[in-house]
Amino acid sequence: MLVNDGGGTSTSILDQLNPLYTAIAQGLGELAGNEAYMDTLEANFPTTISTPDPMKIPQPDNTRMFIADFKVPGTYGFTVQHGYWGTAVPTSESSPSPMDTQNELTKTATQAWHQAYDAYANAGYGGSAAAFRSWGQNVWEPDTEAMSLGVYGLAGLMTWLQDQLAPSAGWVSPDNAAAPTWLANLKRNWPATSHSSDSFYDFWDDVNDKCALYLDAAERLASTSAQTTATISDFQTNLLEVTTKTKEHVELALKQWQTWKAPSGYWGTGKYDDNSTAKTILGDVSYGTGVIAMFPPAALISGSISVVTGGLTYLIPDKTEIMKATTASTAGDIWDGYYDDVDSVCTRMQKALDVVRTQPPKNSDLASGSMGFESFVRMVQADRSDWTPHPVHL
Amino acid sequence: MSVIDIKMSAIYQASHDELPSEAGIFSAEASGISDAIDPLVRQVALAGNHPIGPDLADLAVELFLHLRSMVRTFNDSATGLDLIADDFVRQDEQAKAWLDQNRRYLGDPQTATLPTAPTV
Secondary structure, eight states: OOOOOOGGGSOOHHHHHHHHHHHHHHHHHHHHHHHHHHHHHHHHSOOSTTSOOGGGSOOOTTEEEEEEEEEEOSTTOEEEEEEEEEESSOOSTTSOOHHHHHHHHHHHHHHHHHHHHHHHHTSTTTHHHHHHHHHTHHHHSSOHHHHHHHHHHHHHHHHHHHHHTSGGGOOSOTTSTTSOHHHHHHHHTOOTTSSOSHHHHHHHHHHHHHHHHHHHHHHHHHHHHHHHHHHHHHHHHHHHHHHHHHHHHHHHHHHHHHHHSSOGGGSOTTTSOOOTTSEEEEOSHHHHHHHHHHOOHHHHHHTOOOTTTTTHHHHGGGEEEEOSGGGOOSHHHHHHHHHHHHHHHHHHHHHHHHHHHHSOOTTOOSTTTTSOHHHHHHHHHHTHHHHSOOOOOO | OOHHHHHHHHHHIIIIIIHHHHHHHHHHHHHHHHHHHHHHHHHHHHTTOOTHHHHHHHHHHHHHHHHHHHHHHHHHHHHHHHHHHHHHHHHOHHHHHHHHHOGGGOSOOOOOOOOOOOOO
16 A cells, blocks of 8 residues: 555645745845835935945035934844934024934834835735735645545556456456356356347456556556656645745845845845755756656555655755745845746746656556657547447347 | 256346446446546646646546446346346246245346546
8 A cells, every 4th residue: 555644634835835925025024124214214314335425415504414323123123323414503493403303214214114014014915925825826736635645546446457357356258267156157057038148258258358458547547646746746845945945035134134234235245144056946857757757556556655755855856946036135136036936836847747747657567658648648548449348238 | 956046046146246246346446536536636727727637537537438338338237137037037937936936136136326427
């Protein structure tokens, strides 16, 4: 029997993805908030390298630079010291004091932070998390545990059909020594009023030959179902991995903000340990070829492999693409990068399934081993009359 | 047992016991195909409607159709043999006497229910 790894009781892929989606959405919101907060401060008092020296920007009379601590909100909040322009000497009671200006700037920057945060974390129905769910839906939605139960059922059909090929199954001529007693008795006592007994015995004797054809089909059906299930399951795992790395990367970026209190252009070289060189996303053609080899019919009957988790050990060397999300630093770039990464996982899963559908099994001892699955199905449909049991006319 | 007894026993055993039993086994296996393939293909459809789903369904349906043909042939053979035996009973006193003593063979054979077809 097959190895059932008890996946049905484990947490579903979506249950594992949802908290990651929420964390990424909130993290991107905080990154965008930090960017908006700093943009507001910089609009008042530019300090970036590309802009002119703020001290050389002409200011109205009676204005001078002040420096203050500004508290950036958020779970990864921090305090940044930044300059701003304020009235040097208030000329009337209504003119703002430097503290008034600082408070107003703080209020404006904080508002900008929350607006940017909400755009990622809370916009629409469910914020970015809802978009993330939508992007990867073709990967996470299939229930591979339900699929694996179907594979186990088809493996059972294979075993039963194999049993029908044994002489002891009794699908022989009534004159054969292996014929069931009742069949031999029937032949000896066949009613004289019947038109012909031959068609019945032809039918009976041919059942095992037909079952041999059906076994070939059942093996292709079961093994291709197993390959399909394993492919989807493995790409679900890959989506989970890509999403986990994106979440970790967002957290890393937020910690960089805390450390450097400035946008990514100011982060110290080598301090931002992005894992951009690690290949994370699965391949497609090589994966598909590999999964075909992993699930020959014999493996299903011997029960030496699980269709839900069996591919994981194979996949480790087969990650061929570097993630984009983990090479980005801003909220917008990480968003775009994660979209591309999820799109890549979806596309590669489809291509891997294309391979499962079209490429013949390697080193197969199947009679149809030289044909891809799709071609095999078309052949079986075309040969329907040859596969139909002999008619009986009593 | 007389010659008639042996003949009647052989025919009714085949039509009421052996053939319906085989039909039932094949029917269960054919229904098993539906039970297996329906959830599989439904879930594959959720993976972006990849065409491997319809291919899996097509092959499962082919297998199902052939196994259902087997069930029908077993059932029809059982019914045909039963009709032939019943006809013999109507014409032969000894055959009728045998059936009177083996009343479990009265009536039609309990043929197997046809398997449930895949819905995909």
